[in-house]
Amino acid sequence: MMQISSVYVLKYSSSEEDSIAKLPFENDQLSNLSALVEEPKSKLLHDISSVEDDSFNFTQRYSVTLKESTTSDTDDTEKSDNSIKEKDPHIIILEEIFLELKKNIPLLDKPRAILSQDNKVLFPSVIYMVEDVKEDVSAKHLYVYPLKDSMSVRNCVGLFSRPKKLGSTDAEKLEVHEVDNGFYLPEKDCICSFHVKTVGTQQKIIKTTKVYKAFAFSELFELKKINERYAEHTIDKFIAKDDPLKLTQDKYGVSFAGNSDVEVKKVKDKVTSDELLSKSFARFRGTQNSTIQKVGIVRFKKAIKRLNEYVDSDASANFNKFNIPTIDEENKKIIVNEEQVAVFAELIQNNVVERILNNSIQIPYFNRS
Template identity: 30%
Template sequence: MKNKEITSIFVMNYKAGKKSTTLKLGLSDEELKDFSSTVEDPSERSMIDYFGEECMEEFSTPKKYYINGNNKTQCYQLDIFKKIMSNLNDASELKSIKNIFNDDGELLCNMVAYISKKENGDEELFLYNIGKNNLIKDIGFWLFNFKKGRQKAIGQKVGSTKNNGAYIEQVENGFSLPTNSCIASFYNRKNTSEGNQYKIKIYQAYNFDEAFNVTETQHEYVDRILKKFNKKNDSIKLTKENISVNFINKDYDEIEKVIYKSEGLTKTFVNFHDSQRRIIKKIDLEELKDVIKSLKEYVDKNADAGFVLENIPEINEVNNELEVTKDSIPTFAALLDNKIIERLLNKKIEIPYFKKHK
């Protein structure tokens, strides 16, 4: 890695919904320094801002993206990395290779984390998948194993020259440490006056989501966001007049079933953060009324509108709230993301989530 030196390495056995196992490899500073020089810098080419307009217009997660944030930032990726960092701080040292292999010689760990810590206290974490391809099959790569007769961890590139000659060791059980194909990184800045506290970079979105069973994590996040709209205190408000959102009958289970059937809907609520930059937060209540009125008039005049009156949220002026049901949740999502589209030539109105939901 250019301008970065790995200061510690951890292996993890991550299972969503269950307690994760994290163990530190007992490598010397010299071994860590040597290994650092073999690790490729992950490419940031074509990486886009997760909360930027380009990404928000997409209905699925981009392949590569980054997130700048702090402790107020709401996103499931940050929750995952905070949990990882907490596990690393509490990790014990790997004492025996048997702890990460089962009786059939299968590797129990599925991830490895490289930490680069700077003198100013900043930390950067790099995540890699490990699996069958990392089991030792041949010489010529970095591995982790234990020398017989002593409980000291060593990391050594097999077949390399070191000091007084070639160092080659017969290994019964071991695994190679990956030097490329980083799936994600996490930068934790100690002094926030110098910039954003956190920066997350996802280099392989599919592999990241798969490794952390993101579907389950996303569902927890959607549930949290929906209930935050309806909190008694400090709930999420809309428009300049700060109107409330009322999910009729508080039927969260039915609403969530609708959301989870659509990747686009799920993404909207997972990515939602209560920012004043959102159009729905900046418009007047009268403007929102005009939008609702236009949608109803369009449905009345167009039998093939693609949505019906039940799919449109209602404004309750007495209670100063927007009423949303499981039938109108796609339109509500479109309002949150400003994705209701009116075609100028044929005056056709589209709510993309209905097309995707079908």
């Protein structure tokens, strides 16, 4: 059973300031609530911490973990913008909320404040915070549950029983309560959780986001918009004038049809207009642990050749030669235009080059009906 230490209502916005209010519970009320709330099951969550793991596109329950080291609270809370952008969006979203909760959050003065005039909830989620401290390990956990319109209560009378017997009978004492405005707190169907564990005097920090309902997570935290923003950032890293992101062991750059403003905009528009492409680019980091960085350009070229052979020989191929990137060996560049960006997005994913060389050719963008 989770031991809830505080409760908040949240309205998240990817473009504006979040709306958060704290519910004014006493300790005994929190203990009672803790006994009622169902803790989500974390077993069988698919770990997508390897950000180029393309199986992420097909899973509804998953987790992402980030390990950091810091020497002070300032180091943890005041990251530079560039540092933040290197993290997975799933970590960033919950981390920002976690840091917000460290501030002086206003108390919800009355239940009516979270309801609109037509009785719709203005805060679509509830956060239960749990804190654990054991020797040199401290941990904080945020559990996010949906607050639905159906949970609002207005102008009703309820009949409630109390664990007290009437005289010598077995009947329970009943009480009548009139409720003008209020809402039920969610007890199940956790959407996601965020866990921050600090270990030892060196302040090793482990952060994990667990998603139990992928669609609800995407809706609640506007993940589509966030992925679009991060996807554009990845494209910008490829064309940066200073220290651009390069691919393969042989450090080939990426040229979006010459990198003119017009061509780059075409590529960005193509990527951000498609949720699958946005997700692929948003989650790509190009670190040395990325599979594509462990592949030599010779094998990458063989994969490109195999794709061209597949288009020429297989009538069921659902993409064409003009969709396949090309390679400029003289200038050590991989050339990609807006028509080729879908195949390129697949090539940089985990183990795709090897799968292509083993005749397993699947380009999800073109496989959709």
